[in-house]
Amino acid sequence: MTETTTDDDARHREKMAKRKAVQDAEVASKRIEKGLLIVHTGPGKGKTTAALGLVLRMLGRGHRVGVVQFIKGAWDTGEARALKSFGDRIAWHALGEGFTWETQDKARDIAACRKAWDTAKALMADPGIRLLVLDELNIALRYDYLDLDAVLADLAARRPDLHVVVTGRNAKPALIEAADLVTEMGSVKHHFSAGVKAQEGIEF
Amino acid sequence: MTETTTDDDARHREKMAKRKAVQDAEVASKRIEKGLLIVHTGPGKGKTTAALGLVLRMLGRGHRVGVVQFIKGAWDTGEARALKSFGDRIAWHALGEGFTWETQDKARDIAACRKAWDTAKALMADPGIRLLVLDELNIALRYDYLDLDAVLADLAARRPDLHVVVTGRNAKPALIEAADLVTEMGSVKHHFSAGVKAQEGIEF
Numbered sequence: 001m002t003e004t005t006t007d008d009d010a011r012h013r014e015k016m017a018k019r020k021a022v023q024d025a026e027v028a029s030k031r032i033e034k035g036l037l038i039v040h041t042g043p044g045k046g047k048t049t050a051a052l053g054l055v056l057r058m059l060g061r062g063h064r065v066g067v068v069q070f071i072k073g074a075w076d077t078g079e080a081r082a083l084k085s086f087g088d089r090i091a092w093h094a095l096g097e098g099f100t101w102e103t104q105d106k107a108r109d110i111a112a113c114r115k116a117w118d119t120a121k122a123l124m125a126d127p128g129i130r131l132l133v134l135d136e137l138n139i140a141l142r143y144d145y146l147d148l149d150a151v152l153a154d155l156a157a158r159r160p161d162l163h164v165v166v167t168g169r170n171a172k173p174a175l176i177e178a179a180d181l182v183t184e185m186g187s188v189k190h191h192f193s194a195g196v197k198a199q200e201g202i203e204f
Numbered sequence: 205m206t207e208t209t210t211d212d213d214a215r216h217r218e219k220m221a222k223r224k225a226v227q228d229a230e231v232a233s234k235r236i237e238k239g240l241l242i243v244h245t246g247p248g249k250g251k252t253t254a255a256l257g258l259v260l261r262m263l264g265r266g267h268r269v270g271v272v273q274f275i276k277g278a279w280d281t282g283e284a285r286a287l288k289s290f291g292d293r294i295a296w297h298a299l300g301e302g303f304t305w306e307t308q309d310k311a312r313d314i315a316a317c318r319k320a321w322d323t324a325k326a327l328m329a330d331p332g333i334r335l336l337v338l339d340e341l342n343i344a345l346r347y348d349y350l351d352l353d354a355v356l357a358d359l360a361a362r363r364p365d366l367h368v369v370v371t372g373r374n375a376k377p378a379l380i381e382a383a384d385l386v387t388e389m390g391s392v393k394h395h396f397s398a399g400v401k402a403q404e405g406i407e408f
Contacts, residue, residue: 009309009310027401027402030396030399031399031401032401033401036406038406040250044388045254045385046244046254046387048257049253049255049257049258050253050389051253052253052256052260053252053255053256054405055260056257056259056260056286056287057283057286057405058282058405058406060283060284060286060287061282078261078262078264079257080264082260082261082264082290085290086286086289106213130405131405163403176393180393180395180398180400181393181394182392183249183250183389183390183391184248184389185248185250185388185390186387186388187387188243188245188387188388189383189384190385191240191384194384195233196384197231197234197236197237198231198234199237201261201262201334204261
């Protein structure tokens with residue numbers, strides 16, 4: 001090892017030691033533990049899949065998880081099958097009936113969304129549930145199939161240790177305002193533009 | 205039901221029928237099936253969790269999946285435990301040794317990244333693997349712990365039906381150029397700013 005390399009190594013160590021001190025101080029400064037209201041929105045991919053990753057993480061920690069699908073319940077998804085292997089630790093409710101342009105029946109869509117919200121409230125009241133995913137709730141709110149104020153009031157009244165993840169494009173500003181953590185999935189590049197079709201295990 | 209409501213319902217049906225026609229035509233126009241190179245980057249949360257969601261989806265479809273963690277292998281994560289229940293359908297390799305400011309040893313970090321890349325190549329050569337997650341590979345590339353051109357050449361030479369997901373902030377422009385699908389996770393709001401600490405099942 002040349003002297004230059006040794007100097008370089010020492011500089012790297014010093015720089016990284018400083019960064020670690022900053023990192024440790026930052027971690028130590030956060031003391032609050034609370035159930036988070038998390039929103040995954042934006043036009044890019046990854047909103048539902050990131051929620052599923054959190055489901056997996058929570059299951060791995062030994063907790064129970066609830067999932068309510070507000071829109072695409074009619075889809076036969078790979079993840080639903082995979083999660084079945086976790087038995088009663090996952091409460092999965094696929095209550096939406098496909099996207100609204102599939103049903104073409106507004107009254108039916110509204111009824112399905114209301115039923116889904118009742119299920120969500122029942123899961124919020126279940127003290128065994130640690131994480132609740134409200135998949136595509138933003139779509140139901142966007143079309144005014146559910147009353148935004150009522151939804152926000154129910155979310156605010158949930159027990160303090162319950163984490164909730166809401167997914168879907170076009171999250172309402174009032175929901176973003178109420179949330180603790182909001183990620184906007186931006187589409188930098190999409191294979192559909194290159195004529196690639198939806199594929200098993202990726203899109204469904 | 206009043207006449208106005210019926211008109212409204214009819215308009216809704218017509219609008220949704222048109223949208224469905226556009227949607228169906230769009231779906232029909234995509235004919236290519238190929239293994240995608242997917243990149244999850246950006247400062248927001250959800251990069252790794254969205255990759256995990258794809259893992260779950262692929263497992264649900266009955267396929268085998270490979271995961272190589274380039275950086276945070278020393279972490280004891282909930283998801284690793286959850287995925288163990290899928291047995292040999294998941295090949296999980298946690299090869300990174302914590303973030304580089306934890307090790308403070310550049311030579312060790314580089315050696316760990318090279319070993320991780322060799323493992324990634326072995327998994328790419330395994331015809332049973334349908335999806336390969338290269339978690340935090342972007343960090344390894346950003347610090348030049350791996351040669352970008354060599355990594356891109358290996359990715360380009362993979363078999364045509366293998367889906368690969370690369371995660372981590374600051375994806376290199378050449379990787380974005382090579383990718384089929386790129387999502388930028390933007391941080392709209394983060395609970396760490398409000399003094400909330402990293403919590404079990406959410407951050408780890």
